[in-house]
Amino acid sequence: MIYLPNPRRYQSMPYRRSGRSGLKLPAVSLGLWHNFGHVDVQENCRAIMHLAFDAGITHFDLANNYGPPPGSAEENFGRIMRQDFRGYRDELVISTKAGYHMWEGPYGEWGSKKYLVSSLDQSLQRMGLEYVDIFYSHRPDPDTPLEETMAALDLIVRQGKALYVGISSYSAEQTEQACRILKQLGTPCLIHQPKYSMLVRWIEDGLLDVLEKEGVGCIPFSPLAQGLLTNKYLKGIPADSRAAKEHGFLKEGDITEARIRQISSLNQLAEQRGQTLAQMALAWILRDDRITSVLVGASRPEQLADSLQCLNKLHFEKNELDRIDEILR
Numbered sequence: 001m002i003y004l005p006n007p008r009r010y011q012s013m014p015y016r017r018s019g020r021s022g023l024k025l026p027a028v029s030l031g032l033w034h035n036f037g038h039v040d041v042q043e044n045c046r047a048i049m050h051l052a053f054d055a056g057i058t059h060f061d062l063a064n065n066y067g068p069p070p071g072s073a074e075e076n077f078g079r080i081m082r083q084d085f086r087g088y089r090d091e092l093v094i095s096t097k098a099g100y101h102m103w104e105g106p107y108g109e110w111g112s113k114k115y116l117v118s119s120l121d122q123s124l125q126r127m128g129l130e131y132v133d134i135f136y137s138h139r140p141d142p143d144t145p146l147e148e149t150m151a152a153l154d155l156i157v158r159q160g161k162a163l164y165v166g167i168s169s170y171s172a173e174q175t176e177q178a179c180r181i182l183k184q185l186g187t188p189c190l191i192h193q194p195k196y197s198m199l200v201r202w203i204e205d206g207l208l209d210v211l212e213k214e215g216v217g218c219i220p221f222s223p224l225a226q227g228l229l230t231n232k233y234l235k236g237i238p239a240d241s242r243a244a245k246e247h248g249f250l251k252e253g254d255i256t257e258a259r260i261r262q263i264s265s266l267n268q269l270a271e272q273r274g275q276t277l278a279q280m281a282l283a284w285i286l287r288d289d290r291i292t293s294v295l296v297g298a299s300r301p302e303q304l305a306d307s308l309q310c311l312n313k314l315h316f317e318k319n320e321l322d323r324i325d326e327i328l329r
Contacts, residue, residue, distance in 0.1 A: 003084040006054035013056025014311065018191050018217030018292045023133075023164065025093060027286055028308060029059035031221060031295040036076050037067035044300065046080050051301045053085070053092075055308050061193075061219075061295055062127075063097035063138055064119050070102055071126055078127035092133075096123045097168060097193075099138025111141030111149035120161055135162035136193060137178075139169045146177055154185040164190035168221075172206035179214040189216050191292060196220035198229060198266070198281055198328060208290050217292035220285055224296070229281040231267055234260065265327045269320065275313060278303075282310035284324065 015024040030052045036045045049060070066073035074096065085092065098119035101109040109115060120135055135156055137149050153165040165187060167178055175192060182189045192211055194203045200222070211218050224230055233255050263277070270280035285294050298304035 009056045016292050020215030025059050025293040026057050029293045029295050030057050031061045031297045032073045033066050035299045036073040038072040047301045059093040061095045064123050065100045074126040094132050095134035096132050097136035097138035111144040113152035116152040132162050134164045136166045136168045140174050150181040154187040157187045166191040168193040172210045176210050191217035193219050195222050197223050197225045199225045212290050219293045221295045223285050223294050230278045279310040283314045
């Protein structure tokens with residue numbers, strides 16, 4: 001079957017500028033963590049990507065270790081790109097990362113120039129691409145000088161293997177240092193990808209202020225807390241959920257009675273707003289102008305379609321925000 005994108009795909013998706021750069025990203029981006037590996041149904045992956053692009057999602061986010069197994073998400077993405085999106089490359093923003101373990105030996109993870117350059121070469125080969133739009137340092141390396149890691153990002157841009165660079169999971173202080181080094185090298189930091197949700201709010205303690213000051217975008221991952229901020233776990237653990245999978249990061253022990261009570265209260269508030277809990281959780285993140293885009297994952301097209309409805313109501317009244325804080329306190 002030949003895929004023909006929706007000709008009206010750019011009419012309903014808002015696009016936000018990443019910091020003070022010239023690049024705009026869709027308010028909702030598609031992350032390929034955990035649902036695009038070799039263990040997943042490939043036609044389902046293809047359907048999710050079709051729905052995303054038809055809805056105006058132009059940004060697809062990957063990493064070298066996404067799968068499982070590691071590397072398989074990039075391989076599957078590359079296959080779908082060749083099959084369906086070959087003629088639309090210039091309409092897409094494709095990102096990947098390196099920082100976590102990928103191969104044996106001393107050069108297979110963290111933040112050395114040797115690892116970052118080698119990993120991106122492998123990623124480009126898996127995806128069948130000449131370049132990525134954004135390449136990230138996936139996590140700070142405690143043993144490699146930050147100057148070396150940032151110099152590797154600068155080199156990668158100068159080699160033409162990436163158009164922009166970003167960092168992920170760096171603290172506010174590390175982010176400030178990284179931005180200063182990259183600016184001196186002439187390759188400014190485009191964007192930061194932190195973990196952020198109603199349940200994980202560490203970036204509010206300084207990082208968002210640093211990003212605003214430095215003119216750097218922000219694209220949170222795990223905005224639904226691995227599915228906790230949905231109605232999926234209100235009545236137990238479904239057999240097809242992440243908490244029920246051996247390779248999932250969400251564990252049964254994370255779903256406590258106290259957590260379920262919080263989620264139930266949030267779900268009631270979402271219903272009062274005319275949203276699902278997932279939609280409210282995504283809208284809660286996007287209410288902040290410092291957020292460029294929010295990364296959503298989906299195991300089925302229907303999940304992505306539901307998440308996209310968050311764009312219909314991004315505004316929160318003060319009493320609603322106060323109620324959310326009260327529930328989570």
